[in-house]
Amino acid sequence: MIQPTEKGFIYTGKNFDIAQxxxxxxxxxxxxxxxxxxxxxSGQEFAEVEQKSNSIHILTSNPSYFVNYFDLQxxxxxIIKAVSFxxxxxxxxxxxxxxxxxxxxxxxxxxxxxxxxxxNIKRIQGIIKRLCVNLGERLQNxxxxxxxxxxxxxKDENFFCNIGCGYRAKYLQETCKVLYSTDILxxxxxLNTIDARKLLTSLSGVGNKVADCILLFGLQRTDVxxxxxxxxxVYHLHFENGHSDxxxxxxxxxxxxxxxxxxxQYLFYYQREESLKKNK
DNA sequence: CCCCAGGCGACTC
DNA sequence: GAGTCGCATGGG
Numbered sequence: 001m002i003q004p005t006e007k008g009f010i011y012t013g014k015n016f017d018i019a020q021x022x023x024x025x026x027x028x029x030x031x032x033x034x035x036x037x038x039x040x041x042s043g044q045e046f047a048e049v050e051q052k053s054n055s056i057h058i059l060t061s062n063p064s065y066f067v068n069y070f071d072l073q074x075x076x077x078x079i080i081k082a083v084s085f086x087x088x089x090x091x092x093x094x095x096x097x098x099x100x101x102x103x104x105x106x107x108x109x110x111x112x113x114x115x116x117x118x119x120n121i122k123r124i125q126g127i128i129k130r131l132c133v134n135l136g137e138r139l140q141n142x143x144x145x146x147x148x149x150x151x152x153x154x155k156d157e158n159f160f161c162n163i164g165c166g167y168r169a170k171y172l173q174e175t176c177k178v179l180y181s182t183d184i185l186x187x188x189x190x191l192n193t194i195d196a197r198k199l200l201t202s203l204s205g206v207g208n209k210v211a212d213c214i215l216l217f218g219l220q221r222t223d224v225x226x227x228x229x230x231x232x233x234v235y236h237l238h239f240e241n242g243h244s245d246x247x248x249x250x251x252x253x254x255x256x257x258x259x260x261x262x263x264x265q266y267l268f269y270y271q272r273e274e275s276l277k278k279n280k
Numbered sequence: 281c282c283c284c285a286g287g288c289g290a291c292t293c
Numbered sequence: 294g295a296g297t298c299g300c301a302t303g304g305g
Binding site: 025026113114116117118119120121122123124167168171204205206207208209210213226227228229230231245268272 | 284285286287288289
């Protein structure tokens with residue numbers, strides 16, 4: 001399944017599509033290079049992913065980091081079987097069968113999803129890129145890593161404003177400072193999902209939806225179901241009309257249980273790609 | 281010009 | 294607890 005090479009490693013397992021992984025809205029710090037390969041920056045680590053028909057070539061100086069990052073020890077075929085019990089999920093898992101939930105660094109996830117609030121994905125990527133170029137360390141290949149928490153905590157509201165964060169500037173400044181000067185980041189992984197969500201929503205700029213994304217993408221809690229505008233479309237099209245975000249989230253957690261977060265990614269990707277196609 | 285984007289916080293009742 | 298509103302900025 002995982003075979004080391006001189007330049008990284010090769011993955012020959014199932015359920016891996018790098019375009020789907022990048023486009024399902026879980027991470028923002030990536031780009032497509034001249035060869036058409038997806039390049040991922042996570043923290044200070046970098047990987048170029050070459051998707052071939054029967055194998056995934058991952059070029060990186062830190063293979064073990066990306067074996068963990070891409071969640072390669074988890075069997076997604078089992079999860080797909082478990083959640084594909086109705087028509088819409090059969091379609092969504094067929095459509096996005098190569099999605100995996102990547103294991104991102106916690107503070108990077110918190111910062112990224114504060115930026116994501118009421119924002120579009122292109123602009124989120126632009127803001128994060130500017131964060132990296134302004135504050136991140138330069139990597140060997142000329143790209144910039146994600147800034148350290150310390151460097152973020154030292155910046156004032158004006159800095160975040162100037163790189164285009166809009167009204168999220170204050171949230172970012174406050175939360176980075178709090179994360180740097182407390183033990184919240186160390187404590188979060190030790191808490192159960194309910195208590196971790198409570199602690200997360202005490203942070204500036206973190207409400208229920210952003211907290212659920214942090215729980216899912218930064219703390220690997222798949223028993224949550226982030227409800228955003230795309231999920232609301234799915235809910236209204238295939239289930240019921242109305243209801244608060246909170247109720248929609250509860251409905252889907254009841255439906256999907258411990259696989260809720262993964263199911264959410266299939267539905268998000270399916271609905272968003274379908275909508276984008278129609279608008280072309 | 282418009283509406284929308286992986287919402288949040290403050291305020292109201 | 295639920296409903297409204299302002300918030301910055303850019304994509305389409």
